[in-house]
Amino acid sequence: MEALVQKFIPNAEVRSFQPLSDGLIHQTYKVLVQSNAATQYYILQRLNTAVFKKPFAVMKNLRLVQQHIDSDYSLLLPQALKTTDKGDLHCDSAGEFWRMFVFVENSQSFEIAPANSYIAEAGRSYGVFLGALKNFDANLLELTIPDFHHLQRRYDVFQQKIQSACPQRLSQAKREIDRTCEFYRNCTVDLSGLPLRAVHNDCKLSNLLFDKTSGECLAVIDLDTLMPGTIATDFGDMVRGLCNTATEEERDLNQVSFNIDHYKLLEGGFLDATKSWLTCAERESLAGGAHVIILEQAIRFLSDFLDNDTYYGAAYPGHNHHRARNQLTFLASMLEQI
Known part of the structure; x- marks a missing residue:
């Protein structure tokens, strides 16, 4: 060492x-x-x-x-x-x-927000970070992970995994496969016309450092996925991590739903920090970005289950299958409310 x-x-x-x-x-x-x-x-x-x-x-x-x-x-x-x-x-x-x-001294990070104030602060902090890059030429950035947030290509890979999966796993996940395909067919979100910006691409709570004393955000960290993208998908990442009433690991689907109050706090903090420069199209795309990101993550979990858990790994049999069920339940709850 x-x-x-x-x-x-x-x-x-x-x-x-x-x-x-x-x-x-x-x-x-x-x-x-x-x-x-x-x-x-x-x-x-x-x-x-x-x-x-x-x-x-x-x-x-x-x-x-x-x-x-x-x-x-x-x-x-x-x-x-x-x-x-x-x-x-x-x-x-x-x-x-x-x-x-x-x-960073006197700092801490969280997997789950310890209080509602951290949700609004997370939205504000990521908004401040993205605002600092609003005039940066995103084309200068190299693609560290190609097609990282690309729903159609994630879905194409998913279809390939269906074709190559073993019959047992196909049978176990049939309901989720059918449900995922239906969600994808019905998804009308189009982010293609949004400005291309330098974005974080992994806007989860644990990528923020908070002051142990004041609770204010000190830093946005883990910039390894910093690449060209859209504000909508970064906001969608925030929603996926901060607006589920349970974690993505929860197996009891009765505990999984979309928390509209958390969404309003997150959106309020984010818009407060970005209102001076965000375009109208970007503001209107925020909920759509959440739709895309949550569906994309469900597809990734289910694809990995069908591929024998080669990417995420599995702590127990059916782990990624349960994660996919969690995200699909979360998405359905969100679409009922916004």
Whole structure:
């Protein structure tokens, strides 16, 4: 561990380190480092190149955004350290890529909002972040995960998985397959005419750091999926994570529904931060973005179940099948209310 840290901080001494389990993709550690008589926490992270096949593109996008955002930006950006040879990443002897960030002190993140005030704050904070990029040329960003939010292509893959799935899994998921196909056929949302913007693409609550004392958002983090996209899908991500009365892991579907009060809080916070620049078409697309993102995630879970859980993995038999049922129930409840 110390040898890795020294690729970013010469002569550093590692006093302690602990794995962080919050991130599902990368291998992440919180490291206490002493250097030149100063002691400070950092985040050391090994990139998952099975998911992010172009790690240098990930870091290039981050640097471009850092250069664009001006001093009026009220939140913190992830502060990545350079390696000792002035690079963005260190490649170890096993071919693994590592990076290091300054740890944001007195901060915390949440999987579930501890109070309603955090929902409005999440909407406001992502709105502030997107507003800082409103004039950025999204075409400068590299695609770190191609077709990340592309409903038609996700559905095409889903159809392929139906054709190749084993008969047992097809039988188990028949009702959800039929229901997903019906939702897709009836989906009339068209986001193609919206402005192409630099967007986060993973706007979940856990990608925000909150001040432990005040509860205000300090930073938007995890910019690895920063790519060209639409405001609608970023808002849809927020809705998927913050407006379900249960988590996506809930198996009791009676507990799963769309929380309209949370939606109003989220939308209010978001629009408060974006009202000066959001176009009319973008404002009108927000609910449609939620429709697309929730359906897309149901398709992804069900596709993975049919593909023997090769992408998300499964903690128990039928895990991704249950996740898909959860999202389809959530979507049906949302469409009844907005």
